[in-house]
Every structure is written in C-alpha cells, then in structure tokens.
Amino acid sequence: MLNECLDGLAIKDGGVYVDCTVGGAGHSSAIMKKAKDVRLIGFDADPSNYKKASDRLAEYGDRVRVVNTNFQNLRNTVRKIGWAPVDGILFDLGLSSMQLSEDGAGFSFQYDAPLDMRFSPDQSLSAYDIVNSYSEQDIADILYEYGEEPKSRRIARAIVEARPVETTVQLAEIIAKAAGEHGKIHPATRSFQALRIAVNNELEVLRDALEQSVDILAENGRLVVMSYHSLEDRIVKNFIRDKSKTCVCPPDIPVCVCNTVPTLSPVTKKAIAPSPEEEKVNPRSRSAKLRIAERINTEMSSLSMTSLN
Numbered sequence: 001m002l003n004e005c006l007d008g009l010a011i012k013d014g015g016v017y018v019d020c021t022v023g024g025a026g027h028s029s030a031i032m033k034k035a036k037d038v039r040l041i042g043f044d045a046d047p048s049n050y051k052k053a054s055d056r057l058a059e060y061g062d063r064v065r066v067v068n069t070n071f072q073n074l075r076n077t078v079r080k081i082g083w084a085p086v087d088g089i090l091f092d093l094g095l096s097s098m099q100l101s102e103d104g105a106g107f108s109f110q111y112d113a114p115l116d117m118r119f120s121p122d123q124s125l126s127a128y129d130i131v132n133s134y135s136e137q138d139i140a141d142i143l144y145e146y147g148e149e150p151k152s153r154r155i156a157r158a159i160v161e162a163r164p165v166e167t168t169v170q171l172a173e174i175i176a177k178a179a180g181e182h183g184k185i186h187p188a189t190r191s192f193q194a195l196r197i198a199v200n201n202e203l204e205v206l207r208d209a210l211e212q213s214v215d216i217l218a219e220n221g222r223l224v225v226m227s228y229h230s231l232e233d234r235i236v237k238n239f240i241r242d243k244s245k246t247c248v249c250p251p252d253i254p255v256c257v258c259n260t261v262p263t264l265s266p267v268t269k270k271a272i273a274p275s276p277e278e279e280k281v282n283p284r285s286r287s288a289k290l291r292i293a294e295r296i297n298t299e300m301s302s303l304s305m306t307s308l309n
C-alpha cells in the first residue's frame with residue numbers, strides 16, 4: 001500500500017516528514033521523490049536497518065536525518081533536530097522483510113538462531129529471558145494476549161518442561177509438538193509473534209508514540225499508520241477516535257461541560273486494506289490495515305466548540 005501511504009501523507013513541496021519505521025527506506029525513498037525540497041527524519045531501532053536506510057538515503061544529504069533509536073523517542077528527537085512541527089508522520093509497523101529473511105536476531109523460526117527478538121541490542125529483555133525465566137502462567141498469558149494462541153497453556157507448559165531452550169528452531173519444535181495438528185499456518189507463528197511483541201513492549205511503545213505524534217504535527221499534518229496485527233490496529237483506531245472526540249461527558253449529562261478540544265480528524269472512516277492484486281504479489285500485506293488522520297487546528301476547533309456549547 002505504498003501509494004495509499006504516500007497519498008495519505010499528502011506530500012507537498014518543501015514539506016517535512018517523519019518515517020518512524022524507516023527499515024529498508026522503501027517508503028522514505030518514495031517520500032523524498034514525491035515532491036521538491038522535501039525533508040525527512042527516519043527512525044529505526046535496528047542498527048543494521050538503520051545502516052541500510054542511511055546508505056540508501058545518503059544521496060539526499062542534509063535533507064535527510066536517519067536516527068538509530070526507538071520511535072518512543074519521537075517527540076524529543078524531532079524537536080532536537082529542530083524540524084518540528086512536521087507535515088506528516090508514517091508508521092509501517094512490525095518487521096522488515098530483511099529481519100524475517102536474515103538469521104541474526106532470531107525473529108523467525110525459518111532460521112536457527114539464538115532466541116533474541118530485540119529490535120535493538122541496547123534493550124535488556126530478550127526472548128531467551130522470557131522463555132527461560134518467566135513463570136508458566138506468565139508465558140501462557142503472553143501467548144494468549146499478544147498471539148491470541150488458543151493452546152497457550154499447553155504450549156507454556158511444554159516450554160517450561162523443555163528448559164533450557166536456546167534457539168528458534170528448538171522453540172518452534174517444542175511448540176509444534178505441544179500444539180499438535182495444525183492448519184495452514186505453522187503452529188509456532190502466533191507464539192513467535194507474541195514473544196516479539198512482549199520483548200519489544202510493542203503495544204505500549206505504539207500508544208506512547210501516537211500520543212507524541214500529535215504534539216509535533218503541524219496544522220493539517222497527516223498521521224499515517226499501517227499495522228499488521230489486530231491488537232495494533234485496535235490501538236490506532238481507538239486513538240484516532242478518542243482524539244477526534246468533541247465531548248467526553250457522561251451520557252446522562254444534558255449539556256456538555258468537558259470542553260474537550262479534538263486534535264485529530266479521521267481522513268478515512270474505515271481502515272484501508274490491500275487490494276486482492278497486492279495480496280497476491282505480496283502475501284505479507286494480507287493482514288495490513290492502513291489508517292489516516294489529520295491534525296486539526298486546535299484554536300479553530302476550540303472556537304467551533306465554544307460556539308456549539
């Protein structure tokens with residue numbers, strides 16, 4: 001959904017954009033090419049993706065800054081660079097195809113690697129720590145909550161009994177044996193996803209970064225978020241809904257007393273999904289959901305609220 005992301009960002013000449021998940025710089029390169037004199041800040045917590053993106057975007061010189069940091073540091077980093085407020089912020093969540101197809105950080109059970117799953121080596125908690133030191137109950141909760149894994153208890157018990165678990169392939173085999181029969185997707189898929197979300201505290205980090213994005217978006221600036229997981233999409237959907245509210249008074253109060261000022265307005269009512277053609281070419285896009293919102297002029301919206309009250 002590259003074109004949908006670019007349209008969602010409403011890229012204009014001289015605009016400043018933030019790519020919170022620069023990865024291989026596919027989106028960032030397209031943003032830079034879309035209009036004249038565009039500036040861009042790209043974030044990636046993964047040092048090897050940071051390096052790849054820096055190399056690919058080097059041709060733009062001073063108009064691009066790539067930072068090797070978590071997007072949880074979004075507001076401070078953008079302000080420190082001195083480019084706030086910005087005209088658009090993009091999140092393309094999850095893993096890049098490089099992270100899935102290379103063996104390094106142990107994100108995939110297709111490659112045998114030590115259990116890690118950290119986006120950045122600076123983070124202290126790894127998948128090894130969770131798998132080898134968390135209680136059976138805590139592991140089951142993680143698999144159920146973040147992976148929606150119906151056999152979470154059985155899998156957690158098998159993991160605890162098999163300790164120490166050192167590698168991705170070892171873990172995938174333990175899970176497959178515990179889960180028994182399976183359908184189209186490998187029985188370890190949901191558990192690996194759940195562990196990755198827990199290791200990187202992904203849902204909390206996303207909530208935090210979305211809050212920060214509102215503070216650095218210019219008037220009419222765009223927030224564009226592509227997620228691949230229903231839990232992430234729910235967070236984005238609720239965030240946009242809450243920031244668009246004009247009143248948060250309890251329903252039994254006859255007149256609004258909350259003076260809520262909305263800061264975002266949804267650009268599309270529903271999430272945008274990939275076309276069947278795109279799904280065919282890129283099966284990973286199957287679960288993608290794209291949501292777009294626009295920063296509202298706070299003064300104008302508070303004026304219109306006053307006139308409504």
Ligand SMILES: C[S@@+](CC[C@H](N)C(=O)[O-])C[C@H]1O[C@@H](n2cnc3c(N)ncnc32)[C@H](O)[C@@H]1O
Pocket residue numbers: 020021022023024025026027028043044045046049069070071072092093094095096097119205
């Ligand atoms: C789906 S990929 C992005 C691909 C990119 N849009 C492109 O065109 O190549 C997501 C990237 O975001 C990074 N990432 C995920 N969560 C992050 C976070 N909290 N902070 C910084 N980078 C993050 C990952 O390391 C990965 O490189």
